[in-house]
Amino acid sequence: DAKTTQPPSMDCAEGRAANLPCNHSTISGNEYVYWYRQIHSQGPQYIIHGLKNNETNEMASLIITEDRKSSTLILPHATLRDTAVYYCTEFSYTTDKLIFGTGTRLQVFP
Amino acid sequence: NAGVMQNPRHLVRRRGQEARLRCSPMKGHSHVYWYRQLPEEGLKFMVYLQKENIIDESGMPKERFSAEFPKEGPSILRIQQVVRGDSAAYFCASSPGTGGSTDTQYFGPGTRLTVL
Numbered sequence: 674d675a676k677t678t679q680p681p682s683m684d685c686a687e688g689r690a691a692n693l694p695c696n697h698s699t700i701s702g703n704e705y706v707y708w709y710r711q712i713h714s715q716g717p718q719y720i721i722h723g724l725k726n727n728e729t730n731e732m733a734s735l736i737i738t739e740d741r742k743s744s745t746l747i748l749p750h751a752t753l754r755d756t757a758v759y760y761c762t763e764f765s766y767t768t769d770k771l772i773f774g775t776g777t778r779l780q781v782f783p
Numbered sequence: 784n785a786g787v788m789q790n791p792r793h794l795v796r797r798r799g800q801e802a803r804l805r806c807s808p809m810k811g812h813s814h815v816y817w818y819r820q821l822p823e824e825g826l827k828f829m830v831y832l833q834k835e836n837i838i839d840e841s842g843m844p845k846e847r848f849s850a851e852f853p854k855e856g857p858s859i860l861r862i863q864q865v866v867r868g869d870s871a872a873y874f875c876a877s878s879p880g881t882g883g884s885t886d887t888q889y890f891g892p893g894t895r896l897t898v899l
Contacts, residue, residue, distance in 0.1 A: 707887075716787075716874050716890035717826065760825065769814070769839065771876075771888060773825035 676700070677761045682778040685755075691748040693777050695761030698742045704765045706737060708746050710757040711776070717760065720746065751781045785810065787877050787891035788857075795897045802862040802869070804894045808877030815858040816876040816888060817850060826874060832858060833880065865898045872896075 678696045685691040697706060705724050709717040721728055721735045723744070728735045734747040748755055760776040788807040796802050808815050814833055818826040831839040832852035843850065847865075852858040862869055872895050876888040 709890075714872060714893070714895075716789075716892045717876075719887055719889055722887065766886060769816075769831050769878075770828050771816075771818075771826075772828065773818075775825050 676763055676772060677774050679759075679761055679774060679777045681775065682780070684780050684782060685748075685751045687753060687781055687783050688750055691751040691755065691779060691781070693746040693748075693759050693761075693779065694743065695746070696743045697761070697763055700741055700763055701765065703767065704763045706735070706741075706744050707762045707764045707771060708733070708735065708759065709762065709771075709773075710755075710759045712754075712757040720759075722764070751779075753781050753783065755779065756781045787812075787875055787889055789873075789875050789891035789894050791894060792892060793895050793897070795899065796865045797899050798866055799864050802865050802896055804860040804862075804873050804875075804896070806858040806860070806875030806877075806891060808858070808875075809889055812877035812879050812889075814878045814880040814886075815852050816878075817858075817860050818874045818876065818890075820872045820874065820893075822871070829860075862896075865896075867898045870896055870898045 705722050707722040708720040711717045721733050723735045737744045758776040758778050762771045816831050817829040820826045829842040830850045847863045849861045872893045874893045876890045878886050878888045
């Protein structure tokens with residue numbers, strides 16, 4: 674069963690920052706937070722991951738709280754093509770499993 | 784560098800038939816994972832394989848489902864005697880198997896199985 678919780682849906686205006694929260698209060702010390710998104714029914718697309726430091730790449734930024742119980746994915750300038758279901762997952766290199774929850778459906782509007 | 788390849792993209796089977804789903808990992812990747820997604824649900828882990836070895840099959844149904852990743856060729860997810868409840872999207876992911884923070888799973892486009 675999923676160990677992360679996310680809001681079921683969010684809206685964001687095009688050009689604005691989209692901030693997607695995730696709670697992972699039972700995360701273990703060796704578990705990473707991974708974010709994927711799924712556009713329509715395509716295969717999940719990797720976005721970003723982190724352990725305890727904030728991370729940034731060409732797609733997004735990941736802010737992880739100091740206690741690691743929650744994180745926020747930031748899409749700095751959302752576009753219509755960012756409309757998708759965003760999944761926050763925990764991943765352990767011990768088990769090698771990604772455990773997906775039901776995700777957040779982000780709708781970007783013009 | 785080609786991504787994870789899956790075929791067929793769509794597969795229609797009648798109840799009782801067999802379904803074979805194929806997955807070719809990204810070049811240089813030695814670990815393969817299969818996930819199933821039922822309509823309007825998230826992905827569920829099924830099985831994790833390395834070349835010629837099943838590492839974790841805790842998410843696989845006990846009957847009718849099997850998976851392999853031979854030394855040569857793609858990974859195969861096989862479903863025998865399909866039932867309507869097997870209708871779903873099946874996604875394959877691969878990772879380099881290096882361990883650590885670079886061992887990210889990348890997903891294929893999926894195979895959509897419809898059982899009539």
